[in-house]
Amino acid sequence: MCQVDEEYNGQLEHRVTPRVSKKCVKCKENTAVLIIRAGDAFCRGCFKEYFIHKFRAMLGKNRVIFPGEKVLLAVSGGPASSSMLSQVQEGLSRDAPKKLRFHPGIIYIDEGGASGQSMEERERAVAQLESVFRDTNYHYHIVHLEQVLSLPSSVLEAGSSATEKPQTGSSYKAAVDQFIQTKKNQHPDLSVENTQSHLSSLSMQEVQNGVTSPITPEHTQALQRLFASVRTLTAKEDLLHTLRQHLILHTARTQGYTKVMMGDSCSRLAIKLLSNISLGRGASLATDTGFSDPRYGDVVIVRPMRDYSSKEIAYYNRMFDIPSVFIPGLDTKAQDKASIQHLTESFVTKLQTDFPSTVSTIYRTSEKLHTACPPQNTNTQPSAKCLLCLCALDTKLEEFSAYQATLISEQLSQRRGPGTAAAPGLPPASSAGQGQCYSSGGGQRQGCITGEGGCCSSAKTAPVHRGIDSTRRRKRSTGMLAHVDSNASHSCLDVLWVVD
Amino acid sequence: MPVLCSSCAEKRAVLKRPKTAHSLCKECFFWAFEEEVHQTIVSAQLFKHGETVGIGASGGKDSTVLAHVMKVLNERYNYGLKLLLLSVDEGITGYRDDSLETVKRNQQQYELPLKIVSYEELYGWTMDAIVKQVGLKNNCTFCGVFRRQALDRGAMMLKVDKICTGHNADDVAETVLMNVLRGDIARLRRCTAISTASEGEGVVPRCKPLKYAYEKEIVLYAYFKKLDYFSTECIYSPNAYRGHARTFLKDLEAVRPSAIMDVIHSGENLSVREGVKMPVQGTCGRCGYISSQALCKSCVLLEGLNRGLPRLGIGKHHRLHEKILSQQPLTQVEERKLKAVNF
Numbered sequence: 001m002c003q004v005d006e007e008y009n010g011q012l013e014h015r016v017t018p019r020v021s022k023k024c025v026k027c028k029e030n031t032a033v034l035i036i037r038a039g040d041a042f043c044r045g046c047f048k049e050y051f052i053h054k055f056r057a058m059l060g061k062n063r064v065i066f067p068g069e070k071v072l073l074a075v076s077g078g079p080a081s082s083s084m085l086s087q088v089q090e091g092l093s094r095d096a097p098k099k100l101r102f103h104p105g106i107i108y109i110d111e112g113g114a115s116g117q118s119m120e121e122r123e124r125a126v127a128q129l130e131s132v133f134r135d136t137n138y139h140y141h142i143v144h145l146e147q148v149l150s151l152p153s154s155v156l157e158a159g160s161s162a163t164e165k166p167q168t169g170s171s172y173k174a175a176v177d178q179f180i181q182t183k184k185n186q187h188p189d190l191s192v193e194n195t196q197s198h199l200s201s202l203s204m205q206e207v208q209n210g211v212t213s214p215i216t217p218e219h220t221q222a223l224q225r226l227f228a229s230v231r232t233l234t235a236k237e238d239l240l241h242t243l244r245q246h247l248i249l250h251t252a253r254t255q256g257y258t259k260v261m262m263g264d265s266c267s268r269l270a271i272k273l274l275s276n277i278s279l280g281r282g283a284s285l286a287t288d289t290g291f292s293d294p295r296y297g298d299v300v301i302v303r304p305m306r307d308y309s310s311k312e313i314a315y316y317n318r319m320f321d322i323p324s325v326f327i328p329g330l331d332t333k334a335q336d337k338a339s340i341q342h343l344t345e346s347f348v349t350k351l352q353t354d355f356p357s358t359v360s361t362i363y364r365t366s367e368k369l370h371t372a373c374p375p376q377n378t379n380t381q382p383s384a385k386c387l388l389c390l391c392a393l394d395t396k397l398e399e400f401s402a403y404q405a406t407l408i409s410e411q412l413s414q415r416r417g418p419g420t421a422a423a424p425g426l427p428p429a430s431s432a433g434q435g436q437c438y439s440s441g442g443g444q445r446q447g448c449i450t451g452e453g454g455c456c457s458s459a460k461t462a463p464v465h466r467g468i469d470s471t472r473r474r475k476r477s478t479g480m481l482a483h484v485d486s487n488a489s490h491s492c493l494d495v496l497w498v499v500d
Numbered sequence: 501m502p503v504l505c506s507s508c509a510e511k512r513a514v515l516k517r518p519k520t521a522h523s524l525c526k527e528c529f530f531w532a533f534e535e536e537v538h539q540t541i542v543s544a545q546l547f548k549h550g551e552t553v554g555i556g557a558s559g560g561k562d563s564t565v566l567a568h569v570m571k572v573l574n575e576r577y578n579y580g581l582k583l584l585l586l587s588v589d590e591g592i593t594g595y596r597d598d599s600l601e602t603v604k605r606n607q608q609q610y611e612l613p614l615k616i617v618s619y620e621e622l623y624g625w626t627m628d629a630i631v632k633q634v635g636l637k638n639n640c641t642f643c644g645v646f647r648r649q650a651l652d653r654g655a656m657m658l659k660v661d662k663i664c665t666g667h668n669a670d671d672v673a674e675t676v677l678m679n680v681l682r683g684d685i686a687r688l689r690r691c692t693a694i695s696t697a698s699e700g701e702g703v704v705p706r707c708k709p710l711k712y713a714y715e716k717e718i719v720l721y722a723y724f725k726k727l728d729y730f731s732t733e734c735i736y737s738p739n740a741y742r743g744h745a746r747t748f749l750k751d752l753e754a755v756r757p758s759a760i761m762d763v764i765h766s767g768e769n770l771s772v773r774e775g776v777k778m779p780v781q782g783t784c785g786r787c788g789y790i791s792s793q794a795l796c797k798s799c800v801l802l803e804g805l806n807r808g809l810p811r812l813g814i815g816k817h818h819r820l821h822e823k824i825l826s827q828q829p830l831t832q833v834e835e836r837k838l839k840a841v842n843f
Contacts, residue, residue, distance in 0.1 A: 277763055278759050278762060278763055281766065282765065283771075285766070286771075337754060343751050343752065343755060362683070369770065369772060394765075401765070406712075408536060412532040413520045413522040413524060413528075415507060
């Protein structure tokens with residue numbers, strides 16, 4: 001083995017490394033210009049085809065978009081949503097073989113008030129985006145985050161879906177027919193509206209919210225006070241996400257859109273999945289990261305970009321000049337450990353370099369999770385929903401669970417009341433100071449946590465701002481709010497959003 | 501101005517509880533910690549009166565604290581359990597031999613009977629010999645699989661009804677994260693269960709009374725009670741995949757201390773879609789242990805080690821199981837693939 005003129009040529013295996021000078025693996029004719037995943041080298045034309053095909057296949061496989069429907073595209077200006085916008089344009093253009101058939105609108109939410117940008121920066125970003133939107137010739141809405149302070153409480157309720165949920169086994173065609181039927185009954189002159197909406201850009205600006213309710217500095221200050229009252233960055237990002245969802249939902253409902261498309265890419269969804277697990281939102285993982293999100297009932301959120309890694313999107317945007325605008329957010333230039341979401345992002349990105357299949361494995365895991373949503377208006381008892389995110393509540397106190405263990409720890413670490421330690425999880429309701437009170441209404445036992453002092457039935461404003469972590473409070477007050485009847489929910493909401 | 505304990509408000513606080521950030525004095529902390537373990541045991545109905553319980557003892561902080569707390573609670577609340585210590589010797593020099601000395605000291609301190617089972621006598625291989633053959637990357641698989649069977653065999657020799665292990669909240673949270681990262685949906689469903697299912701012969705049910713106790717609190721408890729434990733980590737652990745999940749979890753805890761319980765809460769509330777393929781429990785063709793394949797994992801791993809094919813148990817080789825069972829020789833291509841070792 002160690003001799004001088006030993007020949008090794010025949011025995012050693014050659015490790016095959018993918019190189020860009022190879023041929024494209026698809027058409028095998030042109031030279032490859034980029035490498036996706038582990039070793040797939042594509043030429044320019046084949047890559048474009050592959051990219052476009054994935055989008056159409058994603059929409060075609062999960063058939064939730066009906067032809068003629070109004071679909072709202074949520075564009076944040078970032079690469080993924082700009083790419084989604086260009087894919088929709090591509091799909092709706094006349095020369096595509098099987099045209100997509102729906103009516104798109106665009107929404108952009110200006111979050112500069114929350115992330116502390118000045119008015120000039122915000123206007124500049126909005127102007128850049130408006131020029132992009134105008135090129136598409138679609139209806140667009142620019143909504144400022146300050147508008148969330150004047151939303152009606154109907155955003156907290158799930159509407160009933162416009163079409164009946166089709167039975168399993170009935171075909172897509174039947175569902176489409178049903179949809180067209182309902183549409184005709186509701187809006188007999190919809191076709192007229194549609195042709196008008198595709199006219200020149202002047203008519204589009206009439207529904208721009210900036211004109212109907214201008215943003216005053218007081219609004220911005222109120223919004224900033226709201227965000228300043230939340231102490232951790234994790235909770236701020238969570239709050240921003242919830243407010244954004246509510247604004248999109250409200251716009252969709254008032255402008256008559258039945259579907260919303262979000263531009264979450266595969267990498268972004270993997271990060272979201274992990275950070276939701278870390279935040280304790282395991283029960284709603286499937287709705288938060290699945291393809292379709294039916295929790296609002298009448299408006300369904302779909303995520304057609306969920307199969308694209310951020311690398312593919314970046315390559316496509318660069319090669320085919322897709323315009324995108326960078327807008328700094330809450331966690332731009334923040335440290336790694338500033339918030340849970342930011343920490344998860346850096347963790348997944350670092351792990352991906354060592355183990356290239358990390359993101360796709362997490363994506364596959366999310367696909368296997370439960371996606372069924374309980375039907376809205378059947379005769380079975382609907383499960384209680386969280387007031388803020390409209391997902392099923394997971395605060396039911398079972399015999400033993402992590403939730404109950406946390407409550408017991410809280411209890412044991414604080415001032416022991418008169419008498420011996422109580423039975424697990426059921427202290428007498430009359431004990432002063434902290435205690436849990438069980439609602440007896442509705443036949444469903446849900447625990448409600450009060451924080452230090454004050455029971456929810458007296459609707460004091462104090463509990464919300466004292467004590468431990470703000471989102472822990474919010475998560476618990478979620479349980480608290482959800483079992484209060486609808487008359488009181490509005491005041492509880494005010495409690496949550498007290499600004500002073 | 502001295503901070504008073506938030507529970508009794510009489511004595512000065514000596515520590516800040518990592519789980520809830522309350523300041524507590526020593527006695528109140530001990531009481532709170534022991535009470536929580538007691539509530540976990542009672543509400544999950546882990547033990548029945550008169551059972552024999554084997555405590556998996558490695559000499560580390562978790563199992564030392566577990567042994568101590570079990571003994572204290574057994575006397576205080578009259579569980580009526582017969583406790584004994586069960587230890588596994590993997591044959592890792594510089595780590596396991598030292599920790600076994602600690603276990604022997606624990607046996608004298610807590611006056612509990614002790615039984616040690618070793619890989620050498622059960623399988624004929626020590627971990628050091630395995631690492632020499634397998635390399636540094638996949639050896640944790642061997643150790644974990646062999647240890648599970650070793651614990652069961654030891655339990656059967658001692659005729660115990662249940663085994664309890666010192667897995668703490670950090671361990672369970674890491675397992676949830678690791679299973680998500682690896683896409684192991686079957687384990688994801690089962691890993692947050694506080695006790696394993698108990699059907700089947702040759703299987704002793706096992707439970708985790710410390711499931712909701714933070715690792716930091718266990719360390720604090722052991723420190724303040726001046727318990728005797730061994731605190732070095734396994735010499736092969738830096739290369740394990742679990743290290744990534746652990747670093748992430750520690751960072752999460754630094755951002756928000758309740759994140760550990762939140763991860764466990766998420767894991768408990770995960771629901772899997774119907775129609776996803778799940779493994780079915782059967783028995784191994786060779787040794788009769790429970791298994792979801794034709795051969796149980798430890799038989800496959802052992803076969804690989806004995807034949808000089810260390811990669812036989814790593815990765816998916818279901819088709820080769822029948823071949824191994826019937827003692828057929830493997831083809832040259834298969835042999836070459838299974839031999840390759842990356843250090």
